[in-house]
Amino acid sequence: MKLRHLLLCTVVLTAGCANLFFDNLERMREDNKKNIAQLSVGMTRVELERVMGNGVAGGTLGDIVFGRLQHLRASNPMREERVGGPDGASYLVLFYYTDLRQRDDRITDDELTPVVLRDEKIAGIGYGYLGERAAKYSGLR
Numbered sequence: 816m817k818l819r820h821l822l823l824c825t826v827v828l829t830a831g832c833a834n835l836f837f838d839n840l841e842r843m844r845e846d847n848k849k850n851i852a853q854l855s856v857g858m859t860r861v862e863l864e865r866v867m868g869n870g871v872a873g874g875t876l877g878d879i880v881f882g883r884l885q886h887l888r889a890s891n892p893m894r895e896e897r898v899g900g901p902d903g904a905s906y907l908v909l910f911y912y913t914d915l916r917q918r919d920d921r922i923t924d925d926e927l928t929p930v931v932l933r934d935e936k937i938a939g940i941g942y943g944y945l946g947e948r949a950a951k952y953s954g955l956r
Contacts, residue, residue, distance in 0.1 A: 839872035840912070843889055846870075847911045851928055851940065858937045860907075863930060867891050867911060887920065893927055900948040907932040908945060925955055 850866050858866075874888030892909040900906055910927040917923075931939045931948065939945070946953035 840887060840889055841915075843870060843872040843891075844913050844915065847891070847913045847928070851911065851913065851930070854930065854937060854940060856937050856939065860932055860935045863909070863932070863937060867909075867930075887922060889922060892930075893922065898945075898949040902948075904933055904948075906938065906945075906948055907935075908949075924952075 847867065850868070853866050854863060869891050871888065871890045889912040891911060893912050894910050896908045896910070898906050898908055909930045909932070910924075911930065912922055912926060913928040914926045916926050928940070929942060929945045929952070930937060931945050942952055942955040946955065
């Protein structure tokens with residue numbers, strides 16, 4: 816009986832500890848990279864959201880207690896922004912968390928990948944495309 820109890824406790828503790836070493840933000844970044852690779856110009860916003868999802872990672876008390884960077888909280892999309900292009904068109908930009916440049920307490924623009932929509936359809940992906948439409952993003956890659 817004691818052996819069974821000890822075995823059960825070991826299994827429970829091992830399963831719990833496995834989550835201590837799992838980085839939800841890293842998983843989100845990797846999933847976002849894979850999902851962005853599935854996007855294509857012309858897809859609707861509904862299709863985009865279906866592929867990318869609306870997940871949230873990090874920011875829980877457990878993440879902070881165990882010393883992960885996950886006191887940061889990331890979501891899909893990380894943020895949205897409207898920009899006016901030089902052609903007079905209005906673009907909606909959805910930014911997704913895909914990269915880690917520096918382990919710190921912030922998620923910066925260079926750690927995000929923009930997906931640019933025009934008329935509710937994907938017009939382009941990445942800072943190369945966005946930089947041609949919004950000068951403030953022209954220096955990012």
